[in-house]
Amino acid sequence: MTETSGAPDAFPGAPTGPRTGPRLRVLAAMSGGVDSAVAAARAVEAGHEVTGVHLALSANPQSFRTGARGCCTVEDSRDARRAADVIGIPFYVWDLAERFRAEVVDDFIDEYRAGRTPNPCLRCNEKIKFAALLDRALALGFDAVCTGHYATVRLTQDGRRELHRSSDQAKDQSYVLGVLDDRQLAHALFPLGDTGATKDEIRAEAERRGLAVARKPDSHDICFIADGDTQGFLARHLGSAEGDILDEDGTKVGTHQGAHGFTVGQRRGLRIGHPAADGKPRYVLDISPVDNTVTVGPAEALDIAALTAIRPRWCGGTAPEGSGRYTAQLRAHGAETPVTAEVVDGELRVAFDAPVRGVAPGQAVVLYDDTRVVGSGTIAHTRAAR
Amino acid sequence: MPYLDHAATTPMLPEAQEVMTAHLGLTGNASALHAAGRRARRAVEEGREELAAALGARPSEVVLTSGGTEADNLAVKGLYWSRTAADPRRRRLLASPVEHHAVLDVVQWLADHQGAVVEWLPVDALGRVRPEDLRAAIERAPDEVALATVMWANNEIGTIQPIAELSAVAAEFDIPLHADAVQAVGQLPVDFAASGLTALTVSGHKIGGPLGVGALLLTRDATPVPVLHGGGQEREVRSGTLDVPAVAAFATAARLTVERRPAFARRVGALRDELVARVRGAVPDAVFNGDPDPAGRLPANAHFAFPGCEGDALLLLLDAQGIACSTGSACTAGVAQPSHVLLAAGADPELARGTLRFSLGHSSTAADVAAVAEAIGPAVARARAAGLS
Structure with a gap:
């Protein structure tokens, strides 16, 4: 297949020139949403040999959802398959429901049971998409896993990989990828983050590519809680x-x-x-x-001055030496705040320049150096500002 | 592109395509009385006669349907309903556990929703029902049996059932026996009259005919309750305007496939044996499922389990090289399920996840076999490295 065979006219922000890197065998994770569909199409256009895969993550894949979208329904699987057909790539459904339940759903419940507030999307990226899926892909002869995340991987001159924020800051998803290590990054392809397209541009691009998911609503809620009722879900599991x-x-x-x-x-x-x-x-x-x-x-009592995070992960390398100045992000799409951070006894200690409000143990803290993701940790303790 | 999934669907025979396209240009509802209708009616009836002749049935025994699934539904639901209507004690439904889902799920539905008392017949390690087990099952309460259903030959592992013996047992007790013969027709001699069956399912697209057409062969005295109600076009048992081009092409395919069957079975059987030998050579620990005796299995079927592999990983790797085959078992929402056939035959559940079915057909060549022989070793090695998720 040539780089441009059958490809429609160039899209704003889409790579138009010939592929510069090697031709890779790419496994595109396709959720059934617009982002992953366009990402897969761009990977094909970039000259890679792409195979689509939809992850069946629900123990009950027969369930249909209305309204809000997740990533575990028969409907999503069909949308993904239809997109793969239009793009013209092979498509498979892989059943990772057991792994997902053990690594993400049970962990989610356990964390709440312990009084913490976990982020299952980070967990899924760390344990499923860039672990279970990636390992299987590599074993089967693929070179990389491609997803529709808005983030950018840059190769430094000395051959290391850096994870950076997407150029469209409004859609940036580097926060949920802050758990990836160097090896995972080396096999990750984020075609949407590399080009600086906005979500509107991605939708327009999907439309022009003939992808029916162009107007599909974004998923916001937790995919394994079908009705969006997290409290009800927790009550069922925790009593x-x-x-x-x-x-x-x-x-x-x-x-x-x-x-x-x-x-x-x-x-x-x-x-x-x-x-x-x-x-x-x-x-x-x-x-x-x-x-x-x-x-x-009162609200003031929510203000914290510092936190300790466990299980630190360092994007693209080892822990930074000594104390350093960074910005920290504490939730998906949350604001950045300046901090001083260092690793002490394997734990990440973060001190805020100005108090921040409403930080829950279990959430992830992701550290940035400008646009570069430095690393992340799971918040274990916080220290009040008062 | 090596295509080894003929059991899923096989290319239409050129002769059938010709008949079909000729009829696509003509107008006429076979139920209409005018000249156009009469012409359509004639084509349907000639097709019915052709089908009947090919399958050892009388034309009046051919009930045309939209395919194998509908024929199975009509046979199992329809006969269950009519038999219980005639005698409400008849609630027992005897079925083999290796049936295609078009029978299996119908049986289960009757149990879940219609009060059927299902008895799954035991099968041996080859997936075969023994006539004495059918007899024993019937004898537990012969007056309460609504019907029995056992497929002629298995779609996954190719095991041929002793249909003549089974139907002789059923006949002794006046119990209707249905057989899904979708895989058997064209590969084995199938003679409806000689079989002693009450009902037999056949499908168009598995024998070189078009998709979307099939038939239930049904003895004259069998009166299943319809599944589809309407104009009653087919013996008042099946309704729906007949698909004239499809019926004519289906009949052509049936005639040719049955005519060519002896030569086909010899040629394809030899290719299959070659395939089996070469796959075993490349993957010595591959488990060959089904009957190792060629007399006991479909000549076009080869079915393996590859220890430590996921079937869908193998499928992906072979597909990437242009080789089309199947895991052999059904999917749920695109996720391959462990084969119910192998599980019923007592296979290790882990082993049942790593299966591949290679099914040959009229267009198969030695080059297809060579392509599989070359690709299977490396594919299994890779799939093994990827492991069982």
Whole structure:
């Protein structure tokens, strides 16, 4: 196949020239959404030999969803297959439901059980897409896994790989890739992040390529919680048990139906009968699964000055030496904030220049040096600013 | 491009294509009374006679359908309903566990929704039902049996069932026996009258005819309750305007396939034996499933399990080299499931995940076999490295 055979006119931001790198055997992970479909099409256009694969991640793939989109339904699988047909690549469905359940869903439940707030998308990238899937791809003779993430991999002059933010900052997804190590990055292809196209441009490109998923809504919620009801999902798996809502002094101010239903920083759904002394709204400050209590307090009490993160991962290399200046991102699409960070005894210690609000243990902290992803860790403890 | 998936569908015979395209240009509803309708009717009836002659049936025993799945549904549901209507005690349904899903799922549905009491007949390690087991199952309560269904030859591992013996047992008790003969027609001698069966399923596209047409051969005294109600075009048992071009082409394919069967079986059987020998040479620990005796299996079928491999990984690797074959078992939402046939035959579930079915057909050549022989060793090595997920 030649680089441009059958390819429509060039799209804004699309690579138009001949392929510069080697021709790779690429496995394109296709969720059934627009991003991964365009990514696969671009990989073909770049001259690679591409095979599409849809990951069956749900134990019950027969379920259909309406409205919100995930990545585990029969409908999504059909959309992915249809896109592969239009692009003209082989397409398979791989059943990774067992691995997904063990590595992502069970972990998600366990983290909530422990009073933390996990990010299952990071976990999926680390353990499924760039582990189970990548390993299988490499064993079968593929060179790389291609996804529709908005992020950029750059090769440095000394041959290392760096992960950078997408040039469209609004869609940047480097945060959920902050768990990838050098080996994983070496086999990752992100055709959308390399070109600086915006989401609107990607949709227009999909339209012009004849991909029916061009207007498919984005997925926002957690793919394995079909109805979007995270609380209900957690209640089903963790059960519900009435417990106390306490204020900062330990005075009972209300009751709840299960500590796991709360996230640090949450304000809604506390259903505290009477107002606080100062009349201001109260927020979840702490969740204690051991005694099934939720502690609430004023917004200021959410401010933290520092945090400790465990399981640090370093994008494209080893841990930086000593203390350094970075910016930190604490949730997907969250703002960046300047920090000083260093690794002490295998843990990542992060001190914020100015207090930040509402940081929940279990979330990932991703460190950046300008646009470059330095590394990440899972937040274990936070230190209040007051 | 080596195509070794003829059991899924086989290329249309040029003669059948010719008949079909000739009829596509003509107008006429075979139920209409005017000249155009009469011409269509004539083509359908000539096709019916051609089919009947090829399969040892009388023309009145041919109920045309949209394919094998519909014929299986009509036979199993329709006979179950009519037999229970005649005698409400008849709720027992005897079936082999190695049936195609078009029978298997119908049987299960009748159990789940219609009060059928299903007895899955035991099979041996080759997936074969023994006549004495059918007899034993019937004898547990002969008056309560609605029907029995056992496929003529298995679509996955190619095992041929002792249909004559089974139907003799069923006949002793006046119990209707249905056989899905979708894979058997064209590969084995199939004579409906001699078989003693009450109902037999045949499909067009598995024998060089078009997709979307098939037939249920049905003895005159069998009156299944219809699955499709409407104009009652086919003996009041099946409704729907007949697809004249497809029926004519299906009949042509049936005639030619049956005529050519002895030479076909010799030629393709030899190719299959060569394929088996070369795959075993390349992958010494490959497990050859089904009957090792050529007399007991379809001449065009070869089925292997490759220990430590995922079937769909092998499929991907061979597909990448232009070789078309199948894991042999059904998919759920695109995900290959372990073969229910191998599991029923007592195979190790892990082994049942790593299967490939190579099925030959009228267009198969020695070059196809050579391509598989060359590709299979490296593919298995790679799939093994990728392991079982």
